[in-house]
Amino acid sequence: MINKLEFLLALSRERHFGRAAEACGVTQPTLSAGLKQIEGELGVLLVQRGSRFQGFTPEGERVLEWARRLVADSRAMFQEVAAMKQGLAGHIKIAAIPTALPMVPLLTTPFRALYPKVNFTILSRTSVEVLGLLENLEIDAGLTYLDNEPLGRVTTVPLYDEHYRLLTAPNAALGDRERVTWAEVGQVPLCLLTPDMQNRRIIDRLLRAAGSVPSPTLESNSMIVLFAHVRTGQWASVMPAKLADALGLPDHVRSIPIISPDAAHTIGLVVPHREPMTPLTAALVHQAQVIAPTIPDDDVG
Structure with missing residues (x-):
């Protein structure tokens, strides 16, 4: 039964019968037969079918919750027994x-x-x-x-705790300051993460609270892309202090604490x-x- 429940989890992840079967290492007919076997044993329809996957029924959503628990417990059991045998x-x-x-x-x-x-x-x-x-x-x-x-x-x-810094060139706007406020940061053209990132949502909220409208000159879902631009000395960004320290700043880029408030x-x-x-x-x-x-x-x- 556990392997059939794995089919259900794979379908939840992939939202596609073919990709779910591939993820489980079985053919699509084998996956479909396994799902129908669960439905037969429970006496309810779990999957809304058509020419393609259309979602789970309310009963299917509830069974999916149980499947996650049972599969997790099964994996934990096998892992614990293996650890007892070989560390x-x-x-x-x-x-x-x-x-x-x-x-x-x-x-x-x-x-x-x-x-x-x-x-x-x-x-x-x-x-x-x-x-x-x-x-x-x-x-x-x-x-x-x-x-x-x-x-x-x-x-x-x-x-x-994640604290925030303005990363900018010493000769750029605010580059000679020992600390800056969020209101001042809001006046600087910034490169930031894309809005689907929680870090970006945090920064946007802090800038708006300081009376600024976030309008980055560059967006990316990669901190490496942002950092590469900052390292040129021609771009500014807001980054966590520990991230800037870990990546290492060149001499021509400063990391300036942002206060009022010191958000974390x-x-x-x-x-x-x-x-x-x-x-x-x-x-x-x-x-x-x-x-x-x-x-x-x-x-x-």
Whole structure:
């Protein structure tokens, strides 16, 4: 039955019968037969069918919730038994918001030193995507904001607070200042993340509260693209202080604290709220709790 429930989860992710079958490594007729078998055993229609996938019925949505629980418990059981036999091993998939990506090694490096049989996949995703991937069992953990937008049913470990800096050339507007206000930042042409990113929504809200209308001269969903432009000395941006420090600034770019207000949002680890946790997830949560006190606070000046 568990493999049939995996079919259901794959269909929820892919929203397409063919792609769901491919993700499960089976033919489309095999996937369709498995779904019909579940429907037959439960006596209800789960999937709205036509020439293509049209969604789940209300009963299907409810069964999907149970499928996530049962599949997660099954995976946890197999992982725990394997850990008892050979120690902690396996694969951890983490999705992180772009501003937190440079901080991921603070977690993965000491973890792998303790558990060398564990491998990682790190994905860059929006905060909304991180939560969706967690819910559908596509990742084991995420790094995202904890205190700005609803998280849903997850377990969290706060890691550090994100403070903001104006990155600009010394000879540019405000480039000679020791600190600037959000109202002043709102007068500078900026390159920023795209609006689907929570960091951008935070910055837009702070600029509007200071009386400015956000109108970036360049947008990207990649912090690397923004940082590459800033490094030329011809562009300005607002970035988290820890991100700027981690990427390294050339001499011709300054990182200036933004005050009035000194806004901060907490970044942390999120994992599915589930007991018992899988051994890998439990070990990751423990490692996050260990390193959190060692991450220094930003000096806002």
